Amino acid sequence: MRTLLLIENPHSGGGKHWEAEPFLEKAAEQGFEVRHENPENPEESIRLIEETKADAVAVAGGDGTLNPLISTLIGRKLPLLLLPAGTANDFARSLCMPEKPEELAGLLTGGEIAAIDVGYANGKPFLNAASIGMTNTISRLQTEERKGKLGVLSYAVSAFEAGRTAEPFIARFEGGKARKDIRCIQLLVGNGRYYGGGMTVHADATLTDGLLHLYAAVPRSLFGMAALLPFLRFGQTELAPEVFCDEGKEISITTSPPRHVFADGEELTETPVRFRVKRGALQAIVPRKETT
Secondary structure (H helix, E strand, O other), X not given: OXXXXXXXXXXXXXXXXXXXXXXXXXXXXOOOEEEEEOXXXXXXXXXXXXXXXXXXXXXEEOHHHHHHHHHHHHHHOOOEEEEEOOOOOHHHHHOOXXXXXXXXXXXXXXXXXXXXXXXXXXXXXXXXXXXXXXHHHHXXXXXXXXXXXXXXXXXXXHHHHHHHHOOOEEEEEEOOOOXXXXXXXXXXXXXXXXXXXXXXXXXXXXXXXXXXXXXXXXXXXXXXXXXXXXXXXXXXXXXXXXXEEEEEOEEEEEXXXXXXXXXOOEEEEEOOEEEEEEEEEEEEEEOOOOOO
């Protein structure tokens, strides 16, 4: 690789400035020609990727910036170098990406290309996790103003507010290891390892395991939901009381009443929803694994 398209979202991370210069300088030192663009919307970003003749694409932004670009990156078969410049950066965390711009640029020659799984909800791609229920309210509360003021702490504030107003619903699960109907307040189907500002999908989840990991939590008091947080934080939901867990390559969910489905901080579709995972669909430039 010797040419790179760098797409920077100037609004990511609550509008906080991402330092592009150290990245560009390090890339130039390694002999890379970089085209640096600051598109104002996803449509412009997609056009740039569709038209580029670069060897790879770097995206400086958060999970919401990256989500609309997934299908185009897969279609062009261009390796992605993710530069974490968002609020939560869960996908970057799942990839073990460094934070310093010069270290990220160093991956252009010192990293490796990995084949990453991509999840789909009714045919629409996502990287981290798709949710139905309380987490959707959290996503709506996560305004750019709130993220800009509070950073990653905004997720905790929004979670507290959502817990006071969330409404339970009936969900039917099919396609995993079990078929089940549950009255729940929150459910999640994860492709990657992290979501929601560092919460863990499952202790064993990776972006290369070819599986979707599911959990569904029954309605609880605010105190009960708070008691559940340590299990969610570290991906130990199978040890939590009154939480249904499952996994599989495909999972279908029907809810009563119908519910919106959010993923990577964006609204993707609504129930009924069929989830599936496509193994190794996206190429990503990541830190090289240490060998012993």
